Amino acid sequence: MKKQIAVLRGDGIGKEVTDAAIAVLETIGRRFDHEFEWKHGLIGGGAIDETGQPLPDETIQLCEQSDAILLGAVGGPKWDQNPSHLRPEKGLLQIRKHFELSVNLRPVKAYQSLLAVSPLKEDVAKDVDMVIVRELTGGLYFGEPSHHDDEIAVDTLQYSREEIERVVVHAFELAKQRRGKLNSVDKANVLESSKLWRKVVEDVAKRYPEVEYEHTIVDAAAMKLITYPSTFDVIVTENMFGDILSDEASVITGSLGMLPSASLRVDGFGLYEPVHGSAPDIAGQNIANPVGAILSAAMMLRSSFGLLEEANAIEAAVQKILEAGYCTSEFKNIGREVLSTTEMTKKIVNEL
Amino acid sequence: MKKQIAVLRGDGIGKEVTDAAIAVLETIGRRFDHEFEWKHGLIGGGAIDETGQPLPDETIQLCEQSDAILLGAVGGPKWDQNPSHLRPEKGLLQIRKHFELSVNLRPVKAYQSLLAVSPLKEDVAKDVDMVIVRELTGGLYFGEPSHHDDEIAVDTLQYSREEIERVVVHAFELAKQRRGKLNSVDKANVLESSKLWRKVVEDVAKRYPEVEYEHTIVDAAAMKLITYPSTFDVIVTENMFGDILSDEASVITGSLGMLPSASLRVDGFGLYEPVHGSAPDIAGQNIANPVGAILSAAMMLRSSFGLLEEANAIEAAVQKILEAGYCTSEFKNIGREVLSTTEMTKKIVNEL
Numbered sequence A, B: 001m002k003k004q005i006a007v008l009r010g011d012g013i014g015k016e017v018t019d020a021a022i023a024v025l026e027t028i029g030r031r032f033d034h035e036f037e038w039k040h041g042l043i044g045g046g047a048i049d050e051t052g053q054p055l056p057d058e059t060i061q062l063c064e065q066s067d068a069i070l071l072g073a074v075g076g077p078k079w080d081q082n083p084s085h086l087r088p089e090k091g092l093l094q095i096r097k098h099f100e101l102s103v104n105l106r107p108v109k110a111y112q113s114l115l116a117v118s119p120l121k122e123d124v125a126k127d128v129d130m131v132i133v134r135e136l137t138g139g140l141y142f143g144e145p146s147h148h149d150d151e152i153a154v155d156t157l158q159y160s161r162e163e164i165e166r167v168v169v170h171a172f173e174l175a176k177q178r179r180g181k182l183n184s185v186d187k188a189n190v191l192e193s194s195k196l197w198r199k200v201v202e203d204v205a206k207r208y209p210e211v212e213y214e215h216t217i218v219d220a221a222a223m224k225l226i227t228y229p230s231t232f233d234v235i236v237t238e239n240m241f242g243d244i245l246s247d248e249a250s251v252i253t254g255s256l257g258m259l260p261s262a263s264l265r266v267d268g269f270g271l272y273e274p275v276h277g278s279a280p281d282i283a284g285q286n287i288a289n290p291v292g293a294i295l296s297a298a299m300m301l302r303s304s305f306g307l308l309e310e311a312n313a314i315e316a317a318v319q320k321i322l323e324a325g326y327c328t329s330e331f332k333n334i335g336r337e338v339l340s341t342t343e344m345t346k347k348i349v350n351e352l
């Protein structure tokens, strides 16, 4: 198989961890006889500095010509005071919207060997294995009117049936392949948009009798993610609830640096990035955890290219290295061997 | 002092725990020579059954004639399928709006003796002592337009400077009396309403040079509440973020049943209720934890009546009984003596 991949390393540790993911994909290419062609583009703060735009046109073109997008992370204090159209995050919002990346997948899985660093008690966190499916291109972050002056501000939460349906269908499909349990999170006791959301879920559910589904109110979900996290299999929710809940979920197992994500278009085209941010404080020190980026690459192989065996190989290699007692700097003081970014990457590459 | 208090016991365990709060207030009245007059009214599911409305006019009148409102909890499976204007929660939304209860205070404090039931590691949860200040009558839950049909749904997040300012000022005042730290939570990297929110916080902050304040993005706040909960002192945020984050925060110490809340108008009039819900599954069994309601009564004495000594007396009594090893049924299996609702209430009353 021959694939062209747009590489948007972004800012801070985004660069280092993306390089790690590329190294792993190169290894996969050699072992399974695939050819990956890398096309580098700018996004985020670096793009603002060089082109005056968080998502330059050349980057959009490059992504349009590619089969998938691999992204590092964007942002940093340098751009924090910029007006909003010149902020690194704007590049993320624009790329999601431009490519209609409406389905955001965030798996959260506990690594037994790392539970010591979870803020949760080990027996609460130990069996966590869920995927949060977040609607990514609708709702409050994109609705109009949206403006403010010195006295009044308005944002608009809008959803069409179609926007809701495509992400809900994806979530049911996923639940069917997993443990067959779906939690749809809304605020249907107050919000009109949640009422439509709930109706659509009910309608789609009829087509998936094998999936057991449940509606959970967002505030109750925020509690249950902490008190009973292992009871969740697939969670589906709208953009902003998903933003908050997926970040909440990302810290419960203590392995934030390990978590990948995918943002998909309905046809399977997608953008893959680790959940962690650009971490400017540790950038350039070769100590960042590359596992989130590497597992994002595995998601790319599976979701955009249909290369299941290759994806499984990466995940198995990561698992093995972690079980063998290796980790990166954020896990120091738990009696495990701490590796640099490049050392960790090499271990995983060798395991492959 | 003579005060008239509107008592809205509501549904489920709301009834039992409100009775407990009344018993404690009666004791305070005798000891400190105050007279409390109780006026009972309907709200929630019970009100729907008897009058066809979740917040009947008689209840509004009764509250208007009172000096404060003591509320239990509303809701239950019986009314879950009702149309939204006939749902118990609607009564809550209406009473907040009618009385302009714009400032919701939710203190979360760890009880050393109960950390064993926290889902968090004891050393993560042990020093938690924060107050979440939630804006309660604006934003997405009240903005217009708000409607849905079968194809499209809209909700509106609107805030005026004035609505933001009154809750932010309250939060700064509170931070000044506490440890002098304030976290304002928003999504200013995306939402226009958050940009105005942030401006107002900056403006108000100038009047409180003694308070150290910080802006935190809501998704980061959702993480930090779990990873570093004890770093928070006062958190202030808009209605929906506050809904989610305060419920998230309410479970981190394991003492949900202990948590009180106050919903205040700017002149000090207020509604006081425990954070927990109506818990229909354990209603009527005399096993609910009355402490959340009892501590809500203490907040009433302090915030609406200025009775600081009396409020402190209740809090000290509760603390003492918990330290003495007593608890209610949700804490069984941690080797403490489990009391019924009425036994726990009697212990606290005797301690007073």
Ligand SMILES: CC(C)[C@H](C(=O)O)[C@@H](O)C(=O)O
Pocket (backbone or CB within 6 Å): A089, A090, A092, A093, A243, B189, B190, B219
């Ligand atoms: C940076 C920001 C716009 C973005 C979002 O809120 O969607 C981020 O928080 C995320 O979750 O990917």
Ligand SMILES: CC(C)[C@H](C(=O)O)[C@@H](O)C(=O)O
Pocket (backbone or CB within 6 Å): A189, A190, A219, B089, B092, B093, B243
């Ligand atoms: C019942 C519901 C309307 C209410 C809210 O969302 O405000 C509740 O969740 C709360 O937090 O008091």
